[in-house]
Amino acid sequence: MEYKNKESKVKVLDIEKKIARRTFHFLAIAIMIYEAIFQFVVFGIDFIEMTLLLFLFENMQWEQASEYVYNSGIALSLASIVGVIVVGLILMQTPSFQKKQKITLKTMIIFYILMQGLQLLGNYILIPMNIAAGLMGYGFDEAISLASDSSILLSAFVYSVIVAPIAEEILCRGIIMTYLEKYGKTFAVLITAMLFGLLHQNIVQFPITMMIGVLFGYLAQRYSLASAMILHVLNNLSVEITGMLGEKYDIVWQLDAIFLHFCVLASIVIIWKHRNTISDFLKQKTEDIPVVRYFFTTPLMLIVIAYFLFFTIKSVTPF
Numbered sequence: 001m002e003y004k005n006k007e008s009k010v011k012v013l014d015i016e017k018k019i020a021r022r023t024f025h026f027l028a029i030a031i032m033i034y035e036a037i038f039q040f041v042v043f044g045i046d047f048i049e050m051t052l053l054l055f056l057f058e059n060m061q062w063e064q065a066s067e068y069v070y071n072s073g074i075a076l077s078l079a080s081i082v083g084v085i086v087v088g089l090i091l092m093q094t095p096s097f098q099k100k101q102k103i104t105l106k107t108m109i110i111f112y113i114l115m116q117g118l119q120l121l122g123n124y125i126l127i128p129m130n131i132a133a134g135l136m137g138y139g140f141d142e143a144i145s146l147a148s149d150s151s152i153l154l155s156a157f158v159y160s161v162i163v164a165p166i167a168e169e170i171l172c173r174g175i176i177m178t179y180l181e182k183y184g185k186t187f188a189v190l191i192t193a194m195l196f197g198l199l200h201q202n203i204v205q206f207p208i209t210m211m212i213g214v215l216f217g218y219l220a221q222r223y224s225l226a227s228a229m230i231l232h233v234l235n236n237l238s239v240e241i242t243g244m245l246g247e248k249y250d251i252v253w254q255l256d257a258i259f260l261h262f263c264v265l266a267s268i269v270i271i272w273k274h275r276n277t278i279s280d281f282l283k284q285k286t287e288d289i290p291v292v293r294y295f296f297t298t299p300l301m302l303i304v305i306a307y308f309l310f311f312t313i314k315s316v317t318p319f
Contacts, residue, residue, distance in 0.1 A: 017294060020183065020291055020294045020295075021294055021298050023179075023180075023183075024294065024295050024298040024300075024301045025298055025299075025300050025301070026090075026091065027091065027176065027179060027180070027301070028298065028300035028301040028303070028304045029090070029300065030087045030090040030091050031087070031195070031304050032300075032303075032304060032307075033086060033087070033090060034083045034084075034086060034087045034171075035307075037079070037082060037083050037086055038079045038080070038082075038083045039079075041075065041078055041079035041082050041083070042075045042076060042079045044075075045074060045075035045078055045079070046069050046072075046075050049068075049069045049072060049074065049075065050065050050066070050069050053065040053068060053069070068153075071151075071152040071153050071156055072153055072155050072156060073151065073153065073155040073156035073157070073158060073159030073160065073163070074155045074159075076156075076159050076163070076164070077155070077158065077159045077163040077164075080159075080163055080164060080167035080168075081163070081167060083167075083171070084167050084170050084171045084175070087171060087175055087176075088170075088175050091175060091176075091179050093174075093175045093178055093179045095170050095173075095174025095175055095178065095225055096174070096178065096225065097224065097225050097226055098224065099223070099224045099226075100221070100222060100223060100224060101222055101223050101224075102223075103219075103223040103224070103227045107223075108227070108230070108231065110270060111215055111219060111231055112231065112234060113263045113266050113267060113270065114215055114263075114267050114270060114271075115212050115215055115231060115235055116238075116259070116260055116263035117260070117263035117264040117265075117266065117267030117268075118208070118211040118212050118215070118267065119208050119211075119212065119260070120260040120261065120263065120264050121211070121264060121267075122207040122208035122211055123208070125207045126140065126203075126204060126207065129203070133316050137318055137319055138316045138317065138318050138319070139316070139317065139318075139319055140203060140204055140316060141317070142315065142317045143202050143203050143204040143205075143315040143316065143317070144204050146202060146204075146315070147202055147204045147205045148204075148239060148243060149243055150239075150240050150242075150243030150244040150246075150247065151240060157240060160236050160239075160240055161233060161236050161237050161240055162233065164236065165229060165232035165233045165235070165236050166229050166232075166233070168196070168199075168232065169216065169220070169225060169228050169229045169232055170225070170229075172192050172195065172196045172199075172213065172216070172217075173192065173216055173217055173220040173225055173228050174220070174225050176192050176195060177189065177192040177217055177220065177221075180192065181221075183291045184284060184291065185221055185281075185284050186281065186282055186283075186284045187291055187292065188217070188221075189214055189217035189218060189221065190214065190217075191295060192213065192217055193209075193210050193211070193213030193214045193216075193217055194210055194213075196209055196210065196213035196216075197209040197210030197213060198305065198308035198309060198312060199308060200312075201308060201311040201312050201314075201315060202312065202315045203312055203313065203315045203316050204315075206312050212235065215231070216228040216231060216232060218281065219231060242256050
């Protein structure tokens with residue numbers, strides 16, 4: 001009887017393994033299609049913008065038109081919206097905007113402080129990486145510029161502050177995280193945060209977006225998807241405002257550094273105070289299968305991770 005029970009458990013585990021791998025394969029396909037559509041739409045809209053500029057403005061030079069298109073946010077906005085819709089259709093996952101628990105202004109302020117503190121900690125993580133890259137003749141300057149420079153055109157500002165954070169939260173927390181939650185909420189939050197970091201394809205943003213992605217995931221799970229969107233919008237708005245003011249007044253960067261260090265200290269206090277809640281969240285029950293191993297041994301998912309990791313590393317450019 002004991003032998004039969006063991007044999008039965010092995011069969012059940014094999015079935016669950018196949019189901020899990022199929023789930024992760026399907027997710028990998030959805031992400032690959034998302035990336036292909038995103039690049040296709042950006043290229044198409046950029047081409048249309050370029051053509052219209054050169055046709056409507058006879059005196060405009062190719063370099064001027066190229067610079068305008070590069071700084072425009074129209075193509076990125078449309079690509080984000082189309083990509084999110086397609087992934088939702090592929091995974092047959094509709095994002096839920098249901099309020100699970102009422103969130104107060106105090107809670108949002110706490111999460112904003114945590115978000116800013118984690119970003120500075122992410123920058124500290126990058127210091128030894130930047131030094132190592134420098135010894136090999138590479139630097140993070142271009143990646144830093146792409147991640148932190150303020151928008152030049154209104155369309156880029158709208159994309160950065162409104163379209164990108166909302167689209168990314170619907171894609172990552174609304175669709176992908178919800179799709180993975182059947183294998184455990186903690187698993188879904190952490191894996192989605194990793195994918196969120198990789199999707200940015202920027203070495204400077206990778207550790208930062210991964211860490212704050214955990215915050216966004218926790219907010220979406222405990223409170224609502226809308227609260228994660230609001231925090232994400234506030235983050236991008238802060239970057240834009242700091243960049244704009246910093247270009248005019250050097251003291252802004254000094255004040256920002258002081259504020260971020262305050263947020264780090266405050267974050268340590270907040271995390272220590274809520275250590276039991278954090279511990280309970282991390283110990284949430286998951287499916288009784290080695291789901292993490294299945295995820296990282298799914299061939300298509302490994303290809304997806306390798307692809308985005310390659311372009312993340314590629315954002316490190318030579319001097």
